[in-house]
Amino acid sequence: MHISKRGDISRKQAWAIRIGAILIALIICGIVTTLTTGLDPLGVYGTMFNGAFGSERKIWVLFKELSLLLVVSLGLTPAFKMKFWNLGGEGQIMIGALTTAAIMIYLGNTLPGPILMLLMLIGAVGAGAIWAMIPAFFKARWNTNETLFTLMMNYVAIQLTAYFIIIWEVPKGSGKVGIINQSSMSGWLPVIAHKQYLLVIVMAVIVTAAMHVYLKYSKHGYEISVVGESQNTARYVGIKVDKVIIRTLILSGGICGLVGWMMVSGTDHTITTTLSGGMGFLGVMVAWLAQFNPVAMVLSSLLLAFLSRGASEISAIYQLNHSFGDIITGIIIFFIIGSEFFINYKINIGKKDAEEDRKEGSDNV
Amino acid sequence: MNKDIPAVQMRDIRKVFGKVVANDGVNLDIYRGEILSLLGENGSGKTTLMNMLSGIYYPDGGQIYIDGEPVLIKSPKEAFDHGIGMIHQHFKLVDVFTAAENIVLGLKEEGKLDLKKAAAKINQICSTYGFDVDPNQKVYNMSVSQKQTVEIVKVLYRGADILILDEPTAVLTPQETEKLFKVMRNMKYDGKAIVIITHKLHEVEEISDKVAILRKGQFIGQLITKETNAQEMTNMMVGHEVALNIERPEPVDPRPRVRIEGLTVRSSDGVLKLDDVSFYVCQGEILGIAGISGCGQKELLEAIAGLQPIESGTIEYIEDDGSKENLVGKDPLEIAAKGVSLSFVPEDRLGMGLVGSMDLTDNMMLRSFRKGRSVFTDRKTPRKLAEKVVEELEVSTAGINTPVSKLSGGNVQKVLVGREIASSPTVLLSAYAVRGLDINSSYTIYDLINKQKENGVAVVYVGEDLDVLLELCDRILVLCDGQVSGIVDGREADKNSIGMMMTRLGGDA
Known part of the structure; x- marks a missing residue:
């Protein structure tokens, strides 16, 4: 048995492999479901689908989650394209959320609505940007490891949030902040067309389009690609690598901070230490699955949002531990990522296959 | 051992990488007591062919015979068991180890590690063939030529009697090359079969008894070195007549x-x-x-x-x-x-001069993308430049939207030089x-x-x-x-x- 690299593969074949992988994943999930819970797998899949698309409200929730996840991924993308492994999405979201909450609590009901909103927006984006800029500065200056640095910054942000939650908790001793400005709705993102999440979704669309244009057509986007591919080439043509790293991470962290604002001001109206809920990491997967193409990220974030909504639904309906949903999600994602291997490589078993290859090869020549 | 049976026979060897045919229908005979030059241009499949003999690649078709017996060589270890040793272009030595430590590294000999015994054996190999190695010298203190010698001794120490040297002279001075050739001749008289991969014609003429020529993965022919000449070998290598001289116009007004x-x-x-x-x-x-x-x-x-x-x-x-x-x-x-x-064509083309994953247009843009005040890039001018370079320098590419890493070395260089002289x-x-x-x-x-x-x-x-x-x-x-x-x-x-x-x-x- 040996593994060899495929030549160019047609789009049709590639999709056949991907769909095949999902089918195999579903079969294996079915077996795991029956063996561990004794439930009918088809019923479980039906419940998953229902959880995501079952009612108008559920569809709105799905699209809200999709939008938040998509914006996080868009935020991470410029950094990843530059091969700066920003694993600090969690922290950048949290610090943006914390800043938003602080402004809502301390300045809510005192400033006019639009000014308050603007202040929250600037505060959240700025905080996220600073949170990403710190590791970027150290990377650019002393070539520190950004993976560890950004990860550590997550803990700092989460602990800061925990600290402020105790200060802000309502009622005292509950350990929760509760809904901020519940009666006045000061600092709440306005509801348009009577749909609570519509504005968040619209913003996600705008960020997607803007990021697509930025990466593909702007000079900054071009510099990011060059620095990501080869810092030596970048220096050779006079690109200031340090500057590009710091500038790009300000953008990356700023967008993650924006998500924190969208959540506190737009969707949750409260803050908890688990607010980001792993989106900073899930966003990495969304971006990677879409190979950093902002438009394709709409699809990959749909997939992950669907799996996450479906997984919570099965946990609720069948009264299973939440981990069960995670197991199903994990198996499906494993197969989807694994299928990329079979798109790039093929496995030949024994001598016979080599002979067949040979025939195929000579047909091609 | 019978001298008339080739030490190695390769018959109808084929190797494919994706859609690229690296070797097809290659036949090669390597005899003991002979030095065979494997000649061909870059990308003609010389190294691939030898990698199959040394167990790094596995052929997709054809058969290898050692001393007349058909064999399957699945790993470098199995190649060693057949007495085949390859000296690669890039040395595989541990810098902080001594020559002796590097030579015994990976050998599974019975009993305790005995470096003194190893050193004695190394010295004996050196005196037989005229190598100059100090078993106790650390590799980081060695010159390129000394490191290469250690690699050769390493292979001999393991009992190889079929040696493959992949472009050994590329890193040597003329004097060091002379020294290398001397020990190669000593090994030849000792009955070893030697293959030297090279594209330098004068070396082929100087060192080898026979020469085998590859072109684009195909086996073109095997000649007795004495009966051929540089022009004939070049023509076989390239496939058509090539004039082998470089002009040197007199400098005009040098200031x-x-x-x-x-x-x-x-x-x-x-x-x-x-x-x-x-x-x-x-x-x-x-x-x-x-x-x-x-x-x-x-x-x-x-x-x-x-x-x-x-x-x-x-x-x-x-x-x-x-x-x-x-x-x-x-x-x-x-x-x-x-x-x-000032234009600069750096040594590391894809690592410094160009971006491999980008297409020709985007690579042309590297020098010019800052022009203009717009925040957006102008792709029209670089596209025209890319088209011009492709046409004037005869770059063979599927199109200007092809990533440069997919082009062959020569075409990559033309793209780079074309861009650098365009300014x-x-x-x-x-x-x-x-x-x-x-x-x-x-x-x-x-x-x-x-x-x-x-x-x-x-x-x-x-x-x-x-x-x-x-x-x-x-x-x-x-x-x-x-x-x-x-x-x-x-x-x-x-x-x-x-x-x-x-x-x-x-x-x-």
């Missing part, structure tokens, strides 16, 4: 363009790379730079191009009107802003411009460089092939350990004296 005084450069870990280097290069001439690889060539060009921080010294650019511009401490952008049109430079720095290129592409590049010279450009040409340097350059500066060993006239110098200067300052014995 100093760049003057360097006392240039000293240290690497980031403090190693002295250039030591008090002074020279000048004139407009309308080609200044060759010769030296063993890693003697400061890279640092020298990068210092001029503004990519290397320098410790002391001056780099002056002299304008037509005689005014001078100091380039020290300026980055490439600042140099360009001073109105100095009509006054200074052109080039490092190993023809490394890895086939004969045709090499001559295209020589022509391009000559054309720049005729246009009055000051050309600095770092090269490794002394024969080419002597044919192409007006003057040759020889570097030795970061110091200027001497500057000679390209029309009068000879290869031997330059070789001496490469190893010893001033070249005196």
